[in-house]
Amino acid sequence: MIEVDSLVKAFGGDPPKLAVDSLSFRAEPGQVYGLLGPNGAGKTTTLRMLATLLTPDSGTARVAGHDIRSSPEAVRASIGYLSGNTGLYGRLTAREMILYFARLQGVPEPERRTDRLLYRFGIDDYRNQRCDALSTGMGQKVSIARAIVHDPPVLILDEPTAGLDVLVSQTLLEFVEEAKDHGTCLIYSTHIMSEAERLCDRVGILHEGRLLAEGTPEELKEQSAERYLESAFIHFVRAASR
Amino acid sequence: MGGVLLVMMKEMRATLRDPHVIAYLAFPILLYPALIWGVTQFMTLEAGRIEGESLRVAVEAPEVLRQRFDEPPLTLVAGTLDTLDAGEADAFVQLKDDGVLHATVHHSSLRPRSTRTRKAVRKRLDALRDERLVTIAESVGLDPAAVARTSYKGIAIEAPAQTIPGLVAVLLAAMTLISMTLAVIYPAVHVTVSEREAGTLETTLVAPVSGRTLLLGKWAACALWAVSAAAINALAVLLTLAHIAAVMLKGALDVQFSLLGALASVPAVLGAAGFTAATLLLFMVPARTFKQGEVLGSLALGPLMLAMGVGAWGAIEQVAWVIWVPLAGLIPVLRDALIGEPSLAAIAYQALATAGLGALILSLGAALVRREDFLFGGVLPRWIRWAGAR
Numbered sequence: 139m140i141e142v143d144s145l146v147k148a149f150g151g152d153p154p155k156l157a158v159d160s161l162s163f164r165a166e167p168g169q170v171y172g173l174l175g176p177n178g179a180g181k182t183t184t185l186r187m188l189a190t191l192l193t194p195d196s197g198t199a200r201v202a203g204h205d206i207r208s209s210p211e212a213v214r215a216s217i218g219y220l221s222g223n224t225g226l227y228g229r230l231t232a233r234e235m236i237l238y239f240a241r242l243q244g245v246p247e248p249e250r251r252t253d254r255l256l257y258r259f260g261i262d263d264y265r266n267q268r269c270d271a272l273s274t275g276m277g278q279k280v281s282i283a284r285a286i287v288h289d290p291p292v293l294i295l296d297e298p299t300a301g302l303d304v305l306v307s308q309t310l311l312e313f314v315e316e317a318k319d320h321g322t323c324l325i326y327s328t329h330i331m332s333e334a335e336r337l338c339d340r341v342g343i344l345h346e347g348r349l350l351a352e353g354t355p356e357e358l359k360e361q362s363a364e365r366y367l368e369s370a371f372i373h374f375v376r377a378a379s380r
Numbered sequence: 381m382g383g384v385l386l387v388m389m390k391e392m393r394a395t396l397r398d399p400h401v402i403a404y405l406a407f408p409i410l411l412y413p414a415l416i417w418g419v420t421q422f423m424t425l426e427a428g429r430i431e432g433e434s435l436r437v438a439v440e441a442p443e444v445l446r447q448r449f450d451e452p453p454l455t456l457v458a459g460t461l462d463t464l465d466a467g468e469a470d471a472f473v474q475l476k477d478d479g480v481l482h483a484t485v486h487h488s489s490l491r492p493r494s495t496r497t498r499k500a501v502r503k504r505l506d507a508l509r510d511e512r513l514v515t516i517a518e519s520v521g522l523d524p525a526a527v528a529r530t531s532y533k534g535i536a537i538e539a540p541a542q543t544i545p546g547l548v549a550v551l552l553a554a555m556t557l558i559s560m561t562l563a564v565i566y567p568a569v570h571v572t573v574s575e576r577e578a579g580t581l582e583t584t585l586v587a588p589v590s591g592r593t594l595l596l597g598k599w600a601a602c603a604l605w606a607v608s609a610a611a612i613n614a615l616a617v618l619l620t621l622a623h624i625a626a627v628m629l630k631g632a633l634d635v636q637f638s639l640l641g642a643l644a645s646v647p648a649v650l651g652a653a654g655f656t657a658a659t660l661l662l663f664m665v666p667a668r669t670f671k672q673g674e675v676l677g678s679l680a681l682g683p684l685m686l687a688m689g690v691g692a693w694g695a696i697e698q699v700a701w702v703i704w705v706p707l708a709g710l711i712p713v714l715r716d717a718l719i720g721e722p723s724l725a726a727i728a729y730q731a732l733a734t735a736g737l738g739a740l741i742l743s744l745g746a747a748l749v750r751r752e753d754f755l756f757g758g759v760l761p762r763w764i765r766w767a768g769a770r
């Protein structure tokens with residue numbers, strides 16, 4: 139469902155800084171692939187390349203069978219994208235916001251789909267409230283509804299719980315589990331190990347743009363001879379820094 | 381096309397809920413009439429006060445003549461030059477009649493009321509002379525009409541463009557274009573920088589629509605705001621001018637614009653709206669924050685206002701080549717259209733030139749729309765940050 143093949147991305151400066159360095163991995167439907175890494179590891183850059191927001195310098199990736207270089211619009215039609223700093227249109231109501239994206243995505247019967255999502259996420263009572271007046275929790279629910287309004291086979295979640303309190307994070311984590319059971323392929327970037335341990339079927343540890351290790355959480359713990367995923371993560375990062 | 385309309389409607393809806401934009405759109409409707417109402421009220425009060433006041437005049441003349449100075453607005457008072465000095469009279473008139481009236485009017489040039497009295501005395505003397513002429517004409521068997529005052533009609537030798545209607549048309553065109561330009565700043569900041577700042581641009585760019593569609597939708601919303609602002613402003617200016625002509629100048633300002641000419645110039649106005657919207661959107665590319673967007677928007681106003689200035693200068697000074705300068709030439713073109721002398725070739729040229737330049741700018745923007753510097757902003761000149769736009 140997602141095949142990443144030797145992706146490379148560097149940003150300005152002299153010499154340019156490699157944000158992502160020959161990254162390859164694969165994620166299957168009904169699976170959550172976790173990208174773990176400290177700040178500046180290249181997680182967001184990788185996900186932005188998969189979402190076709192950035193163009194890779196070299197390498198490519200296929201998302202839902204579409205190449206990110208040659209078929210970016212088809213890729214965008216197949217993904218739902220949600221990041222921790224994803225915003226809402228403050229001057230639109232919750233319903234208008236979801237409906238707008240439903241129409242942008244070409245969803246058939248967009249009003250019905252929107253109303254269904256409002257009901258599903260328990261935000262029906264707030265449908266006509268402007269987004270800038272919604273609580274953080276309600277806002278995040280609108281963001282999730284916006285991201286999945288076209289029922290995408292692939293979900294890209296970039297630190298989606300950043301800045302959220304425990305209760306709101308819980309809503310999101312439950313949604314990820316539900317989507318996984320539904321057969322969606324998810325890429326989930328985080329630096330919160332408990333989230334990764336709970337959600338991810340496979341994990342890639344990213345540091346300075348390179349993939350240091352990859353496997354199930356259990357495999358990573360075994361490889362590092364550590365008891366916890368957090369300890370395994372520190373083990374791999376320290377080994378790479380030496 | 382559906383995508384462009386969808387984005388445009390969303391932008392219109394969101395921008396319409398911005399109090400800044402609404403305030404700006406409503407501004408001319410409220411400001412111009414309010415200003416004129418205030419001025420009219422002041423002038424009416426002042427005129428009423430002047431009409432109501434009696435102008436005191438001391439007259440040294442035969443009694444029959446003297447009594448003729450005791451009719452409104454003049455009031456006859458007893459006294460001589462001393463009375464004027466003491467402020468008890470507003471003028472002192474010495475009048476001798478040896479068949480011809482010889483008048484000497486003493487007044488104070490420092491007292492406005494005294495000046496008004498002098499003018500009223502002058503009118504009264506003219507009336508006395510006219511009465512005498514009529515009496516003389518009748519006594520020798522002439523038709524009194526033979527000694528009536530000469531009828532007068534002035535005809536300006538200037539071209540219509542240089543007359544009052546032409547100048548008013550220049551004013552109307554310039555104000556309309558300026559308001560159009562100013563009106564686009566906030567919408568342009570909203571549809572670009574605000575989205576970037578709020579993180580919504582990222583979510584829009586991962587939707588399966590092309591960058592060109594997004595850009596065109598945002599541009600169309602801005603251009604529509606520009607046209608709306610221009611229409612509202614033109615209406616406000618026209619109503620205000622009509623009020624000035626009817627109430628303040630009591631019909632003395634005879635300005636009539638050609639509706640057909642105004643309609644013929646619509647394509648040129650639309651082209652200018654498109655060009656203005658495209659220019660302001662392009663200026664938003666480097667901005668990262670709302671404040672930076674406002675600063676860059678103000679910077680974009682510089683060349684646009686310069687073009688307007690050149691246009692107004694060319695229109696007033698009758699500089700022929702200005703008509704061929706994109707945007708600037710729109711002012712003389714609109715002026716000619718409004719006074720009923722539209723040049724269809726110039727209108728078509730302005731429409732094509734401004735629309736073409738706008739399309740060129742949009743193409744440049746479309747080439748940038750997927751690039752990191754459009755998505756994330758940046759490359760802002762250091763001095764703009766220094767100017768306080770953090």
